[in-house]
Amino acid sequence: MSLTDATRPTDVSLNTDLYELTMAQGFWESGLVDAEACFTVFFRDAPFDGGYAIACGTGQIADLVENFRYTDEDIAYLGSIQAPGGGALFKPAFLEWLGGFAMDVDVWAVPEGQVVFPREPLVRVQGPMAACQLIETALLNLVNFQTLVATKTARVVQAAEGHAVSDFGLRRAQGPDGGLAVARASYVGGASSTSNCLAGKIYGIPVFGTHAHSWVMAFPSELEAFRAFARTSPKNCVLLVDTYDVHQGVANAITVAKEMEAAGERLAAVRIDSGDLAKLSKFARRAFDEAGLPYVRVSASNDLDEYTIQSLFAQGAPIDSFGVGTKLATCDPQPSLGGVYKLSAVRKAGESSWRPTMKLSEVAYKRTIPGIQQVARFYDEAGCPVGDVIYDETMPQATPSAAVDVMDAETTYDFAGYECQDLLVPVVRGGVRAGEAPTLEESKRACKDALMHLDPAVRRFLNPQVYPVGIEAELSRLRQRLVREERTAQRA
Numbered sequence: 042m043s044l045t046d047a048t049r050p051t052d053v054s055l056n057t058d059l060y061e062l063t064m065a066q067g068f069w070e071s072g073l074v075d076a077e078a079c080f081t082v083f084f085r086d087a088p089f090d091g092g093y094a095i096a097c098g099t100g101q102i103a104d105l106v107e108n109f110r111y112t113d114e115d116i117a118y119l120g121s122i123q124a125p126g127g128g129a130l131f132k133p134a135f136l137e138w139l140g141g142f143a144m145d146v147d148v149w150a151v152p153e154g155q156v157v158f159p160r161e162p163l164v165r166v167q168g169p170m171a172a173c174q175l176i177e178t179a180l181l182n183l184v185n186f187q188t189l190v191a192t193k194t195a196r197v198v199q200a201a202e203g204h205a206v207s208d209f210g211l212r213r214a215q216g217p218d219g220g221l222a223v224a225r226a227s228y229v230g231g232a233s234s235t236s237n238c239l240a241g242k243i244y245g246i247p248v249f250g251t252h253a254h255s256w257v258m259a260f261p262s263e264l265e266a267f268r269a270f271a272r273t274s275p276k277n278c279v280l281l282v283d284t285y286d287v288h289q290g291v292a293n294a295i296t297v298a299k300e301m302e303a304a305g306e307r308l309a310a311v312r313i314d315s316g317d318l319a320k321l322s323k324f325a326r327r328a329f330d331e332a333g334l335p336y337v338r339v340s341a342s343n344d345l346d347e348y349t350i351q352s353l354f355a356q357g358a359p360i361d362s363f364g365v366g367t368k369l370a371t372c373d374p375q376p377s378l379g380g381v382y383k384l385s386a387v388r389k390a391g392e393s394s395w396r397p398t399m400k401l402s403e404v405a406y407k408r409t410i411p412g413i414q415q416v417a418r419f420y421d422e423a424g425c426p427v428g429d430v431i432y433d434e435t436m437p438q439a440t441p442s443a444a445v446d447v448m449d450a451e452t453t454y455d456f457a458g459y460e461c462q463d464l465l466v467p468v469v470r471g472g473v474r475a476g477e478a479p480t481l482e483e484s485k486r487a488c489k490d491a492l493m494h495l496d497p498a499v500r501r502f503l504n505p506q507v508y509p510v511g512i513e514a515e516l517s518r519l520r521q522r523l524v525r526e527e528r529t530a531q532r533a
């Protein structure tokens with residue numbers, strides 16, 4: 042199932058900022074509606090002070106494009122919007138045009154699960170100016186949050202060192218849509234399961250759950266509660282042992298585990314949700330081993346993130362799996378990825394060559410990269426990426442192996458001799474999907490593989506090494522020329 046099934050198609054095209062529609066009307070009025078545009082999505086800094094991000098949300102772009110149309114109801118609503126200065130905001134002839142609108146764009150995107158780095162294009166959209174403008178907000182909404190969540194999850198999963206991580210974040214997520222996006226992106230980023238049943242139904246993600254403290258409190262005693270849970274869920278029995286006292290909780294869990302054994306069943310695990318998780322997990326592990334129950338696993342939750350999990354293992358905590366909620370769903374401590382959508386080339390109707398464009402800006406940090414961008418990723422013999430180069434696909438003289446650092450013109454790269462692969466792949470052609478997107482399982486595998494091959498120095502949490510990202514030499518020269526020309530034009 043896809044976005045198509047999860048949201049009503051009519052929600053897609055109005056799920057935008059008003060200014061996209063106002064600009065579309067302007068393009069339509071000024072004869073620019075059919076001028077061609079090329080927009081690029083990128084972010085400027087890796088989230089969480091990390092060295093990389095995991096591309097996510099891009100697998101749903103084709104759904105977004107194919108559902109991007111305006112129904113009669115949408116048009117009627119737009120027709121009812123009043124301008125602050127009086128009168129209808131949108132002209133009837135524009136709304137008539139919008140009623141017949143089709144999102145006939147071409148889109149290239151980095152496949153879900155790939156590692157991506159600051160400044161390089163995650164998505165490239167080409168097509169009629171008004172269409173490219175109209176899709177901006179919905180596209181960023183799709184890609185920014187899921188890329189952030191997939192990245193956060195990859196970090197948590199890295200800290201968990203191969204132990205299962207379940208997404209428990211729905212109750213703290215940013216609304217129902219946010220919860221679904223968290224489940225989807227966290228699965229791509231490496232989570233083993235989610236507690237979110239709707240995500241299980243829509244996306245086929247494995248669902249997992251234990252029980253709440255209320256279950257224990259609903260019975261006269263903890264032991265009775267555990268026995269009742271073992272009766273109702275013998276094949277999925279994880280007992281929450283911290284409602285009153287973990288030592289007593291573990292003792293009760295051992296009693297129930299023995300009773301389950303006598304009935305031919307097995308207690309799967311206990312969950313500890315408060316207190317010193319290192320000390321308590323060591324206590325629980327020892328108690329189960331001494332009771333002859335080495336198969337009972339120890340699971341932990343309680344405001345966990347990559348740092349607490351890393352610390353727990355550094356303390357020798359024998360924890361087998363983790364439930365991670367609030368800090369994963371809200372991407373604590375960075376609630377947003379600042380991915381942007383910038384115009385990088387325009388072409389007048391009927392013209393054959395593109396005019397590269399760039400945002401100059403006072404601050405070099407905000408300066409964009411012009412052109413019809415593609416990313417060449419270079420790999421060593423072991424299949425490990427050694428650097429990425431942004432180049433312009435339409436420049437015949439472009440040599441992607443020779444590049445200038447994306448932030449520091451003094452640093453140059455020469456990747457000649459390395460294997461190379463383009464990162465952006467076609468996902469939409471003329472408004473229609475260019476093929477089936479990889480499944481979530483495939484994207485999850487791609488993510489695992491990409492992270493396995495990424496230099497651990499780039500993956501580490503503290504002061505990660507900066508992965509080399511360059512601008513191809515010709516494109517870099519073009520960019521410098523555009524800066525000079527723009528400065529001269531401003532002085533004139």
Ligand SMILES: Nc1ncnc2c1ncn2[C@@H]1O[C@H](COP(=O)(O)OP(=O)(O)OP(=O)(O)O)[C@@H](O)[C@H]1O
Nearest residue numbers: 314315316317318319320342343344345349352353
């Ligand atoms: N051994 C440990 N080392 C590092 N952090 C830990 C350890 N044990 C628990 N934590 C983390 O410390 C934080 C506080 O846990 P603690 O149980 O003391 O307080 P709490 O959250 O107020 O408890 P409760 O959930 O009962 O209200 C949580 O984020 C938890 O994951």
Ligand SMILES: O=P(O)(O)OC[C@H]1O[C@H](OP(=O)(O)OP(=O)(O)O)[C@H](O)[C@@H]1O
Nearest residue numbers: 209314342343344345364365366367368
């Ligand atoms: O801690 P998180 O990473 O957000 O994981 C999800 C939390 O949700 C549940 O409790 P809830 O937070 O509802 O109540 P509690 O804090 O009293 O346990 C569960 O017991 C976890 O503690």
Ligand SMILES: O=C(O)c1cccnc1
Nearest residue numbers: 209236249250251252366
């Ligand atoms: O199943 C669980 O244990 C669970 C699910 C969501 C939030 N907290 C715990």
